[in-house]
Amino acid sequence: MSEEKNIEQPSKQAKTFENPYYAKREVTGPDGQKFIVDPMKDYFSDECPTVHEPNSIPVVEKFLNWARAESLWVLGFGTGCGSIEIGPLLTPRFDAFRYGVMPRPTPRQSNVFIISGYLAVKTLKRVIRSYEQMPNPKYVLALGSCTINGGMYYDSYNTINRLDQYIPVDAYVAGCMPRPEALLAGFNKLKELIKAGKAENANEYAKNFDWYKANQKKIIKDWNMPDYNW
Amino acid sequence: MKDLINKLSKAYELSDVVYQRPNFTYATANKENVISLITQLRDLEGFSHFVLLSCVDWIEDNIFQLSYILNNPTQKYDLAIRCMIDRKEATMTSAHHLWEQIATYQRELKEMYGIEFPDSPRLNEDFILEGWDDIPPMRREFDTKKFSEETFFPRERPQSNDPATYMKNKMHPDEWDNTPSSKG
Numbered sequence: 001m002s003e004e005k006n007i008e009q010p011s012k013q014a015k016t017f018e019n020p021y022y023a024k025r026e027v028t029g030p031d032g033q034k035f036i037v038d039p040m041k042d043y044f045s046d047e048c049p050t051v052h053e054p055n056s057i058p059v060v061e062k063f064l065n066w067a068r069a070e071s072l073w074v075l076g077f078g079t080g081c082g083s084i085e086i087g088p089l090l091t092p093r094f095d096a097f098r099y100g101v102m103p104r105p106t107p108r109q110s111n112v113f114i115i116s117g118y119l120a121v122k123t124l125k126r127v128i129r130s131y132e133q134m135p136n137p138k139y140v141l142a143l144g145s146c147t148i149n150g151g152m153y154y155d156s157y158n159t160i161n162r163l164d165q166y167i168p169v170d171a172y173v174a175g176c177m178p179r180p181e182a183l184l185a186g187f188n189k190l191k192e193l194i195k196a197g198k199a200e201n202a203n204e205y206a207k208n209f210d211w212y213k214a215n216q217k218k219i220i221k222d223w224n225m226p227d228y229n230w
Numbered sequence: 231m232k233d234l235i236n237k238l239s240k241a242y243e244l245s246d247v248v249y250q251r252p253n254f255t256y257a258t259a260n261k262e263n264v265i266s267l268i269t270q271l272r273d274l275e276g277f278s279h280f281v282l283l284s285c286v287d288w289i290e291d292n293i294f295q296l297s298y299i300l301n302n303p304t305q306k307y308d309l310a311i312r313c314m315i316d317r318k319e320a321t322m323t324s325a326h327h328l329w330e331q332i333a334t335y336q337r338e339l340k341e342m343y344g345i346e347f348p349d350s351p352r353l354n355e356d357f358i359l360e361g362w363d364d365i366p367p368m369r370r371e372f373d374t375k376k377f378s379e380e381t382f383f384p385r386e387r388p389q390s391n392d393p394a395t396y397m398k399n400k401m402h403p404d405e406w407d408n409t410p411s412s413k414g
Contacts, residue, residue, distance in 0.1 A: 121360070148385070155379075
Protein backbone atom coordinates (compact mmCIF):
# COMPACT_ATOMS: atom_id res chain seq x y z
CA MET A 1 0.00 0.00 0.00
CA SER A 2 3.04 2.28 -0.06
CA GLU A 3 2.25 3.30 -3.63
CA GLU A 4 -1.08 4.60 -2.51
CA LYS A 5 0.36 8.01 -1.67
CA ASN A 6 1.54 8.52 -5.23
CA ILE A 7 -1.92 8.08 -6.65
CA GLU A 8 -3.54 11.34 -7.55
CA GLN A 9 -6.60 12.20 -5.53
CA PRO A 10 -9.58 12.91 -7.76
CA SER A 11 -10.86 16.42 -7.23
CA LYS A 12 -14.02 16.94 -5.24
CA GLN A 13 -17.03 17.62 -7.39
CA ALA A 14 -18.44 21.13 -7.27
CA LYS A 15 -22.20 20.77 -7.31
CA THR A 16 -25.17 23.00 -6.84
CA PHE A 17 -28.37 21.48 -5.58
CA GLU A 18 -31.63 22.96 -6.73
CA ASN A 19 -35.00 21.37 -6.60
CA PRO A 20 -36.94 22.34 -9.76
CA TYR A 21 -40.21 21.79 -7.89
CA TYR A 22 -39.43 24.71 -5.57
CA ALA A 23 -38.20 27.05 -8.30
CA LYS A 24 -39.87 30.41 -8.70
CA ARG A 25 -42.02 30.30 -11.83
CA GLU A 26 -44.74 32.07 -13.76
CA VAL A 27 -48.07 30.27 -13.88
CA THR A 28 -51.03 30.95 -16.15
CA GLY A 29 -54.38 30.69 -14.39
CA PRO A 30 -57.56 29.24 -15.92
CA ASP A 31 -58.75 32.72 -16.97
CA GLY A 32 -55.47 33.50 -18.71
CA GLN A 33 -54.16 35.66 -15.90
CA LYS A 34 -50.47 35.27 -15.24
CA PHE A 35 -49.01 35.30 -11.75
CA ILE A 36 -45.73 34.38 -10.11
CA VAL A 37 -45.50 31.38 -7.77
CA ASP A 38 -42.64 31.09 -5.29
CA PRO A 39 -43.26 27.67 -3.65
CA MET A 40 -40.75 28.23 -0.86
CA LYS A 41 -42.77 31.21 0.35
CA ASP A 42 -46.27 30.42 -0.89
CA TYR A 43 -46.57 26.73 -0.02
CA PHE A 44 -44.88 26.70 3.37
CA SER A 45 -44.93 28.70 6.56
CA ASP A 46 -41.52 30.04 7.48
CA GLU A 47 -42.46 30.47 11.11
CA CYS A 48 -40.21 28.71 13.59
CA PRO A 49 -41.74 26.23 16.04
CA THR A 50 -42.85 27.67 19.34
CA VAL A 51 -42.62 26.36 22.88
CA HIS A 52 -45.90 25.01 24.27
CA GLU A 53 -45.86 25.90 27.97
CA PRO A 54 -47.42 23.34 30.30
CA ASN A 55 -50.77 24.24 31.83
CA SER A 56 -50.38 26.50 34.82
CA ILE A 57 -52.69 24.33 36.96
CA PRO A 58 -50.72 21.20 37.92
CA VAL A 59 -53.78 18.97 38.22
CA VAL A 60 -54.93 19.88 34.73
CA GLU A 61 -51.46 19.30 33.31
CA LYS A 62 -51.32 15.93 35.04
CA PHE A 63 -54.68 14.98 33.54
CA LEU A 64 -53.54 16.13 30.08
CA ASN A 65 -50.35 14.11 30.38
CA TRP A 66 -52.33 11.03 31.39
CA ALA A 67 -54.55 11.50 28.33
CA ARG A 68 -51.53 11.98 26.07
CA ALA A 69 -49.84 8.87 27.43
CA GLU A 70 -52.85 6.71 26.62
CA SER A 71 -53.07 7.80 22.98
CA LEU A 72 -49.81 7.00 21.26
CA TRP A 73 -50.39 7.09 17.54
CA VAL A 74 -47.39 5.87 15.65
CA LEU A 75 -46.29 7.21 12.31
CA GLY A 76 -46.01 4.33 9.86
CA PHE A 77 -42.56 5.19 8.56
CA GLY A 78 -40.06 2.35 8.73
CA THR A 79 -36.69 4.03 8.45
CA GLY A 80 -34.41 1.01 8.85
CA CYS A 81 -34.28 -2.72 9.36
CA GLY A 82 -36.07 -2.45 12.72
CA SER A 83 -39.37 -1.72 11.05
CA ILE A 84 -39.68 -5.47 10.49
CA GLU A 85 -40.43 -5.71 14.23
CA ILE A 86 -43.25 -3.20 14.06
CA GLY A 87 -45.39 -5.48 11.91
CA PRO A 88 -45.71 -8.25 14.53
CA LEU A 89 -46.00 -5.61 17.24
CA LEU A 90 -49.28 -4.36 15.81
CA THR A 91 -50.74 -7.77 14.98
CA PRO A 92 -52.68 -9.92 17.52
CA ARG A 93 -49.55 -11.81 18.56
CA PHE A 94 -48.12 -8.85 20.50
CA ASP A 95 -51.11 -6.53 20.15
CA ALA A 96 -49.75 -3.09 20.93
CA PHE A 97 -53.29 -1.74 20.66
CA ARG A 98 -54.02 -2.84 24.24
CA TYR A 99 -51.48 -0.18 25.31
CA GLY A 100 -53.19 2.52 23.28
CA VAL A 101 -50.63 2.28 20.49
CA MET A 102 -51.94 2.38 16.95
CA PRO A 103 -50.40 3.10 13.56
CA ARG A 104 -51.30 6.09 11.41
CA PRO A 105 -50.38 6.63 7.78
CA THR A 106 -49.40 10.30 7.84
CA PRO A 107 -47.34 12.52 10.13
CA ARG A 108 -50.25 14.95 10.54
CA GLN A 109 -52.27 12.30 12.39
CA SER A 110 -49.57 10.80 14.59
CA ASN A 111 -47.59 11.82 17.64
CA VAL A 112 -44.99 9.06 18.08
CA PHE A 113 -42.15 8.64 15.64
CA ILE A 114 -40.33 5.29 15.84
CA ILE A 115 -36.87 5.62 14.34
CA SER A 116 -36.33 1.97 13.62
CA GLY A 117 -32.60 1.47 13.28
CA TYR A 118 -29.95 2.99 11.09
CA LEU A 119 -30.59 6.25 9.29
CA ALA A 120 -28.99 7.07 6.00
CA VAL A 121 -28.51 10.76 5.29
CA LYS A 122 -31.09 10.43 2.55
CA THR A 123 -33.62 9.02 5.00
CA LEU A 124 -32.75 11.58 7.67
CA LYS A 125 -33.90 14.32 5.32
CA ARG A 126 -37.34 12.67 5.10
CA VAL A 127 -37.36 11.99 8.82
CA ILE A 128 -36.81 15.65 9.63
CA ARG A 129 -39.61 16.68 7.30
CA SER A 130 -41.98 14.13 8.79
CA TYR A 131 -41.02 15.02 12.37
CA GLU A 132 -41.65 18.70 11.80
CA GLN A 133 -45.03 17.99 10.22
CA MET A 134 -46.22 16.07 13.28
CA PRO A 135 -48.43 18.13 15.60
CA ASN A 136 -47.44 18.79 19.21
CA PRO A 137 -47.15 17.04 21.59
CA LYS A 138 -44.89 14.58 19.80
CA TYR A 139 -42.45 11.95 20.96
CA VAL A 140 -39.55 10.06 19.40
CA LEU A 141 -38.75 6.45 20.22
CA ALA A 142 -35.35 5.36 18.90
CA LEU A 143 -34.71 1.67 18.29
CA GLY A 144 -31.49 -0.23 18.16
CA SER A 145 -27.86 0.58 18.76
CA CYS A 146 -27.62 2.36 15.39
CA THR A 147 -29.52 5.37 16.70
CA ILE A 148 -27.39 5.48 19.86
CA ASN A 149 -23.84 5.31 18.50
CA GLY A 150 -24.08 4.12 14.91
CA GLY A 151 -24.04 0.43 15.81
CA MET A 152 -22.42 -1.74 13.20
CA TYR A 153 -22.55 1.18 10.75
CA TYR A 154 -20.40 3.43 12.95
CA ASP A 155 -17.82 3.91 10.17
CA SER A 156 -20.21 4.16 7.24
CA TYR A 157 -19.95 7.19 5.00
CA ASN A 158 -23.70 7.47 4.68
CA THR A 159 -25.38 6.60 8.00
CA ILE A 160 -25.52 8.90 10.98
CA ASN A 161 -24.05 7.93 14.34
CA ARG A 162 -26.11 9.78 16.91
CA LEU A 163 -29.74 10.54 16.32
CA ASP A 164 -30.04 12.99 19.23
CA GLN A 165 -27.87 15.49 17.38
CA TYR A 166 -30.52 15.92 14.69
CA ILE A 167 -33.89 15.41 16.36
CA PRO A 168 -34.60 15.11 20.10
CA VAL A 169 -35.15 11.56 21.37
CA ASP A 170 -37.47 10.73 24.28
CA ALA A 171 -36.67 7.07 24.83
CA TYR A 172 -34.17 4.59 23.47
CA VAL A 173 -34.77 0.88 23.07
CA ALA A 174 -31.38 -0.80 22.92
CA GLY A 175 -30.67 -3.96 20.99
CA CYS A 176 -29.84 -5.08 17.50
CA MET A 177 -32.67 -5.54 16.75
CA PRO A 178 -34.96 -5.15 19.78
CA ARG A 179 -37.76 -7.70 19.80
CA PRO A 180 -41.42 -6.57 19.90
CA GLU A 181 -41.45 -7.22 23.66
CA ALA A 182 -38.61 -4.73 24.09
CA LEU A 183 -40.56 -2.25 22.00
CA LEU A 184 -43.56 -2.68 24.27
CA ALA A 185 -41.28 -2.03 27.24
CA GLY A 186 -40.09 1.10 25.43
CA PHE A 187 -43.66 2.25 24.97
CA ASN A 188 -44.37 1.71 28.65
CA LYS A 189 -41.25 3.70 29.56
CA LEU A 190 -42.40 6.45 27.23
CA LYS A 191 -45.80 6.43 28.96
CA GLU A 192 -44.10 6.80 32.35
CA LEU A 193 -42.08 9.73 31.04
CA ILE A 194 -45.14 11.43 29.59
CA LYS A 195 -47.16 10.94 32.77
CA ALA A 196 -44.27 12.36 34.81
CA GLY A 197 -44.15 15.38 32.50
CA LYS A 198 -40.61 14.60 31.37
CA ALA A 199 -41.27 13.99 27.68
CA GLU A 200 -41.02 17.64 26.67
CA ASN A 201 -38.50 17.18 23.91
CA ALA A 202 -40.66 18.82 21.27
CA ASN A 203 -40.23 22.00 23.32
CA GLU A 204 -36.49 21.39 23.51
CA TYR A 205 -36.49 21.19 19.73
CA ALA A 206 -38.24 24.55 19.52
CA LYS A 207 -35.86 26.11 22.06
CA ASN A 208 -32.69 24.83 20.37
CA PHE A 209 -34.07 25.08 16.86
CA ASP A 210 -31.01 26.84 15.43
CA TRP A 211 -28.60 24.28 16.89
CA TYR A 212 -30.58 21.35 15.49
CA LYS A 213 -30.96 23.06 12.13
CA ALA A 214 -27.21 23.73 11.91
CA ASN A 215 -26.45 20.08 12.67
CA GLN A 216 -28.95 18.90 10.09
CA LYS A 217 -27.63 21.22 7.41
CA LYS A 218 -24.08 20.14 8.13
CA ILE A 219 -24.73 16.70 6.66
CA ILE A 220 -27.69 17.29 4.34
CA LYS A 221 -25.81 19.10 1.60
CA ASP A 222 -28.72 19.35 -0.83
CA TRP A 223 -31.01 21.27 1.50
CA ASN A 224 -33.58 22.16 -1.15
CA MET A 225 -36.61 22.41 1.11
CA PRO A 226 -37.90 25.04 3.50
CA ASP A 227 -36.28 25.34 6.91
CA TYR A 228 -39.46 24.50 8.72
CA ASN A 229 -42.13 22.33 7.13
CA TRP A 230 -45.54 22.98 8.55
CA MET B 231 -18.06 -24.35 -23.33
CA LYS B 232 -14.35 -24.67 -23.89
CA ASP B 233 -15.03 -24.72 -27.64
CA LEU B 234 -16.71 -21.35 -27.41
CA ILE B 235 -13.88 -19.88 -25.33
CA ASN B 236 -11.28 -21.21 -27.77
CA LYS B 237 -13.21 -19.78 -30.69
CA LEU B 238 -13.55 -16.38 -29.01
CA SER B 239 -9.95 -16.36 -27.82
CA LYS B 240 -8.68 -16.18 -31.38
CA ALA B 241 -10.93 -13.29 -32.33
CA TYR B 242 -10.87 -11.27 -29.10
CA GLU B 243 -7.56 -12.10 -27.39
CA LEU B 244 -9.12 -13.50 -24.23
CA SER B 245 -6.77 -14.04 -21.33
CA ASP B 246 -6.92 -15.34 -17.74
CA VAL B 247 -9.67 -17.84 -18.52
CA VAL B 248 -10.87 -19.48 -15.31
CA TYR B 249 -13.32 -22.38 -15.42
CA GLN B 250 -14.71 -21.56 -12.00
CA ARG B 251 -17.59 -24.03 -11.90
CA PRO B 252 -19.07 -26.43 -14.46
CA ASN B 253 -21.54 -23.71 -15.40
CA PHE B 254 -19.49 -20.57 -14.79
CA THR B 255 -16.41 -19.19 -16.56
CA TYR B 256 -14.34 -16.05 -16.20
CA ALA B 257 -12.43 -14.49 -19.07
CA THR B 258 -10.56 -11.22 -19.41
CA ALA B 259 -10.74 -9.12 -22.56
CA ASN B 260 -9.20 -5.88 -23.70
CA LYS B 261 -11.07 -2.67 -23.04
CA GLU B 262 -11.52 -2.06 -26.81
CA ASN B 263 -12.92 -5.53 -27.51
CA VAL B 264 -15.40 -5.89 -24.69
CA ILE B 265 -18.43 -4.27 -26.27
CA SER B 266 -18.11 -6.14 -29.57
CA LEU B 267 -17.47 -9.35 -27.62
CA ILE B 268 -20.61 -9.12 -25.51
CA THR B 269 -22.56 -8.06 -28.61
CA GLN B 270 -21.49 -11.27 -30.32
CA LEU B 271 -22.26 -13.30 -27.20
CA ARG B 272 -25.74 -11.81 -27.05
CA ASP B 273 -26.63 -12.03 -30.73
CA LEU B 274 -24.89 -15.18 -31.92
CA GLU B 275 -23.99 -17.34 -28.92
CA GLY B 276 -27.27 -17.24 -27.01
CA PHE B 277 -26.16 -15.21 -23.95
CA SER B 278 -29.39 -13.27 -24.00
CA HIS B 279 -29.67 -12.49 -20.29
CA PHE B 280 -27.56 -9.78 -18.67
CA VAL B 281 -26.90 -10.61 -15.01
CA LEU B 282 -24.87 -7.71 -13.64
CA LEU B 283 -22.11 -5.21 -14.16
CA SER B 284 -19.81 -4.65 -11.21
CA CYS B 285 -16.50 -3.05 -10.41
CA VAL B 286 -13.47 -3.87 -8.25
CA ASP B 287 -10.95 -1.22 -7.27
CA TRP B 288 -7.38 -2.57 -7.52
CA ILE B 289 -5.70 0.51 -6.13
CA GLU B 290 -2.22 -1.13 -5.94
CA ASP B 291 -2.24 -1.88 -9.68
CA ASN B 292 -3.96 1.43 -10.50
CA ILE B 293 -6.84 -0.25 -12.33
CA PHE B 294 -10.57 -0.75 -12.07
CA GLN B 295 -11.84 -4.18 -12.99
CA LEU B 296 -15.26 -4.19 -14.63
CA SER B 297 -17.12 -7.50 -14.79
CA TYR B 298 -19.94 -8.06 -17.25
CA ILE B 299 -21.73 -11.26 -16.28
CA LEU B 300 -23.91 -12.80 -19.00
CA ASN B 301 -26.19 -15.80 -18.81
CA ASN B 302 -27.18 -18.31 -21.45
CA PRO B 303 -30.68 -19.44 -20.42
CA THR B 304 -30.90 -22.41 -22.78
CA GLN B 305 -27.57 -23.92 -21.77
CA LYS B 306 -27.84 -22.68 -18.14
CA TYR B 307 -24.38 -21.20 -18.38
CA ASP B 308 -22.82 -18.00 -16.97
CA LEU B 309 -19.91 -16.19 -18.54
CA ALA B 310 -18.16 -13.27 -16.81
CA ILE B 311 -16.19 -10.96 -19.08
CA ARG B 312 -13.68 -8.94 -17.09
CA CYS B 313 -11.96 -5.85 -18.37
CA MET B 314 -9.30 -3.67 -16.78
CA ILE B 315 -9.49 0.07 -17.20
CA ASP B 316 -7.08 2.74 -16.11
CA ARG B 317 -7.89 4.23 -12.74
CA LYS B 318 -6.75 7.76 -13.44
CA GLU B 319 -8.79 8.21 -16.60
CA ALA B 320 -11.63 5.90 -15.71
CA THR B 321 -13.70 5.90 -18.88
CA MET B 322 -15.51 2.99 -20.48
CA THR B 323 -17.68 2.65 -23.56
CA SER B 324 -21.31 2.54 -22.60
CA ALA B 325 -23.18 -0.72 -23.25
CA HIS B 326 -26.71 0.53 -22.58
CA HIS B 327 -27.72 -0.04 -26.20
CA LEU B 328 -27.40 -3.81 -25.67
CA TRP B 329 -29.48 -4.09 -22.50
CA GLU B 330 -31.37 -1.10 -21.16
CA GLN B 331 -30.70 -1.95 -17.53
CA ILE B 332 -26.96 -1.46 -18.01
CA ALA B 333 -27.61 2.27 -17.88
CA THR B 334 -28.65 1.87 -14.22
CA TYR B 335 -25.50 -0.08 -13.38
CA GLN B 336 -23.46 2.59 -15.09
CA ARG B 337 -25.14 5.34 -13.07
CA GLU B 338 -24.22 3.46 -9.92
CA LEU B 339 -20.60 3.00 -11.01
CA LYS B 340 -20.36 6.69 -11.89
CA GLU B 341 -21.60 7.65 -8.46
CA MET B 342 -19.67 5.10 -6.40
CA TYR B 343 -16.39 4.92 -8.35
CA GLY B 344 -16.44 7.97 -10.62
CA ILE B 345 -16.18 5.92 -13.83
CA GLU B 346 -17.35 7.83 -16.89
CA PHE B 347 -19.61 6.16 -19.44
CA PRO B 348 -20.06 8.75 -22.21
CA ASP B 349 -23.58 9.00 -23.69
CA SER B 350 -25.13 6.78 -21.04
CA PRO B 351 -28.59 8.12 -20.17
CA ARG B 352 -29.08 10.06 -16.89
CA LEU B 353 -25.49 9.30 -15.93
CA ASN B 354 -24.89 12.45 -13.91
CA GLU B 355 -28.10 12.43 -11.92
CA ASP B 356 -27.97 11.46 -8.25
CA PHE B 357 -28.67 7.75 -7.96
CA ILE B 358 -28.38 6.45 -4.38
CA LEU B 359 -26.50 9.25 -2.67
CA GLU B 360 -28.14 12.63 -2.44
CA GLY B 361 -26.06 15.77 -2.38
CA TRP B 362 -22.74 13.97 -2.32
CA ASP B 363 -19.91 16.41 -3.00
CA ASP B 364 -16.88 14.43 -1.86
CA ILE B 365 -14.83 11.93 -3.87
CA PRO B 366 -16.82 8.81 -4.87
CA PRO B 367 -17.15 6.78 -1.66
CA MET B 368 -16.34 3.29 -2.98
CA ARG B 369 -12.91 4.34 -4.25
CA ARG B 370 -10.40 2.87 -1.88
CA GLU B 371 -8.54 6.12 -1.23
CA PHE B 372 -11.74 7.40 0.41
CA ASP B 373 -11.30 6.87 4.16
CA THR B 374 -14.83 6.09 5.26
CA LYS B 375 -14.03 5.87 8.99
CA LYS B 376 -12.28 9.24 9.00
CA PHE B 377 -15.15 10.76 7.05
CA SER B 378 -17.68 9.31 9.49
CA GLU B 379 -15.76 10.62 12.51
CA GLU B 380 -15.50 14.10 11.04
CA THR B 381 -19.11 14.25 9.92
CA PHE B 382 -21.44 12.28 12.17
CA PHE B 383 -20.68 13.28 15.81
CA PRO B 384 -19.22 9.95 16.97
CA ARG B 385 -20.15 8.91 20.47
CA GLU B 386 -17.31 7.80 22.68
CA ARG B 387 -17.18 4.01 22.67
CA PRO B 388 -16.64 2.00 25.84
CA GLN B 389 -13.21 0.50 26.28
CA SER B 390 -13.30 -3.19 25.47
CA ASN B 391 -11.11 -5.58 27.43
CA ASP B 392 -9.09 -8.46 26.12
CA PRO B 393 -10.98 -11.36 27.73
CA ALA B 394 -7.84 -13.32 28.70
CA THR B 395 -6.15 -10.35 30.36
CA TYR B 396 -9.35 -9.36 32.10
CA MET B 397 -9.85 -12.84 33.55
CA LYS B 398 -6.23 -12.92 34.64
CA ASN B 399 -6.30 -9.58 36.42
CA LYS B 400 -9.79 -9.48 37.87
CA MET B 401 -11.48 -12.79 38.20
CA HIS B 402 -9.08 -15.63 38.89
CA PRO B 403 -5.68 -14.17 39.80
CA ASP B 404 -4.63 -17.23 41.83
CA GLU B 405 -5.42 -19.81 39.19
CA TRP B 406 -3.55 -17.94 36.53
CA ASP B 407 -0.39 -17.77 38.63
CA ASN B 408 -0.33 -21.53 39.19
CA THR B 409 1.31 -22.26 35.87
CA PRO B 410 4.66 -24.10 36.16
CA SER B 411 6.62 -21.17 34.73
CA SER B 412 5.26 -18.70 37.28
CA LYS B 413 6.14 -21.06 40.14
CA GLY B 414 9.70 -20.99 38.92
